[in-house]
Amino acid sequence: xxxxxxxxxxxxxxxxxxxxxxxxxxxxxxxxxxxxxxxxxxxxxxxxxxxxxxxxxxxxxxxxxxxxxxxxxxxxxxxxxxxxxxxxxxxxxxxxxxxxxxxxxxxxxxxxxxxxxxxxxxxxxxxxxxxxxxxxxxxxxxxxxxxxxxxxxxxxxxxxxxxxxxxxxxxxxxxxxxxxxxxxxxxxxxxxxxxxxxxxxxxxxxxxxxxxxxxxxxxxxxxxxxxxxxxxxxxxxxxxxxxxx
Numbered sequence: 001x002x003x004x005x006x007x008x009x010x011x012x013x014x015x016x017x018x019x020x021x022x023x024x025x026x027x028x029x030x031x032x033x034x035x036x037x038x039x040x041x042x043x044x045x046x047x048x049x050x051x052x053x054x055x056x057x058x059x060x061x062x063x064x065x066x067x068x069x070x071x072x073x074x075x076x077x078x079x080x081x082x083x084x085x086x087x088x089x090x091x092x093x094x095x096x097x098x099x100x101x102x103x104x105x106x107x108x109x110x111x112x113x114x115x116x117x118x119x120x121x122x123x124x125x126x127x128x129x130x131x132x133x134x135x136x137x138x139x140x141x142x143x144x145x146x147x148x149x150x151x152x153x154x155x156x157x158x159x160x161x162x163x164x165x166x167x168x169x170x171x172x173x174x175x176x177x178x179x180x181x182x183x184x185x186x187x188x189x190x191x192x193x194x195x196x197x198x199x200x201x202x203x204x205x206x207x208x209x210x211x212x213x214x215x216x217x218x219x220x221x222x223x224x225x226x227x228x229x230x231x232x233x234x235x236x237x238x239x240x241x242x243x244x245x
Contacts, residue, residue, distance in 0.1 A: 006133035010070040010198045016063035028057050035093045044093075052089030055081060056144065069129070071202060072194045076213035079119075079143060083112075084224050087147035094152040105168035108150040113175045115146050120179060122190045129193050173225030180218025184211050 007019055032053040039046045058064070059081040068075035118124055119139045127135035150172070154165050183190070189206035199209045 003129070003131035005069050005129040005131065006136045007065040007069050011066050012201050016066040018063060019061050019065040024060060028053060028060070031056075035090070039093050046093075048089050049093040052086045052092070055086035055089060059086065060140065070194070070198050071204065071213075072191055072206075072209050073204075073213040073216060076216045079116075080216065080220060082140065082144050083116075083147035084221060087144060088151045088155075090144075090148045091151035091155055094148050095156045105150075105153050105164050108146065108153045109168045109172055112143075112146040112150040112172065115142050116176065117179060119143060120183070122192075125191055126193055169225045173222045176221040176225070177218050180214045180216070180221065183214030184218060185214075186210065 006021075008017065011017070032050060035049045035053065036046050039049055059078050064074060064078045064081070068078045119128070119142075124135065124139075128139050130136070150168075154168055186207075189210055191206070191210065194206050194209055196206055199206050202209075204212070
């Protein structure tokens with residue numbers, strides 16, 4: 001008998017459900033409350049950070065959670081919502097912390113890259129489908145934390161040194177693109193949990209599902225960081241920025 005993952009068994013078309021696990025809901029509410037307290041103490045607006053928690057809830061509570069058990073491409077979509085949607089918004093609050101203010105861009109960029117590759121390696125990825133849910137929670141917490149740390153450091157880069165943000169965004173875009181390309185062009189399926197009997201009801205072979213997930217990571221992920229890169233270069237090429245650097 002196969003273990004049932006935290007998000008439930010692989011659904012058939014039309015069978016995806018919402019995840020209303022009380023521990024998950026409590027953790028989201030406590031995190032949102034702590035963030036609200038932080039930004040209010042800092043005298044800042046709470047709209048963007050609260051939107052970040054809403055995006056995180058969308059990734060973890062909505063049927064994305066259930067669908068991600070069946071399709072690798074949906075699991076990648078779930079990760080993109082966390083690291084490219086929720087994390088930049090949560091970073092609006094995290095960047096107020098002194099520890100982030102003292103941090104450069106290299107350490108959070110490296111941490112995010114290592115964790116992204118780790119959790120998409122076949123072994124750790126398969127572990128997230130265990131019934132106890134421990135690896136699943138470790139995956140999402142570590143990805144959300146490292147991505148928020150990275151975005152907070154990126155947003156806090158000294159305006160006099162915009163090239164730091166540019167290099168950080170470029171390096172992250174490259175590593176996400178390489179991972180996405182490897183998944184797209186892999187000659188065989190890498191994830192046994194997405195077996196033919198799980199993906200075929202959705203109209204995909206395991207390899208097609210993996211290729212779609214790789215493309216999602218490669219293109220949307222890369223495009224967002226290219227936009228950040230372009231903004232950084234624009235600042236770097238201003239005469240005042242060159243003089244200050």
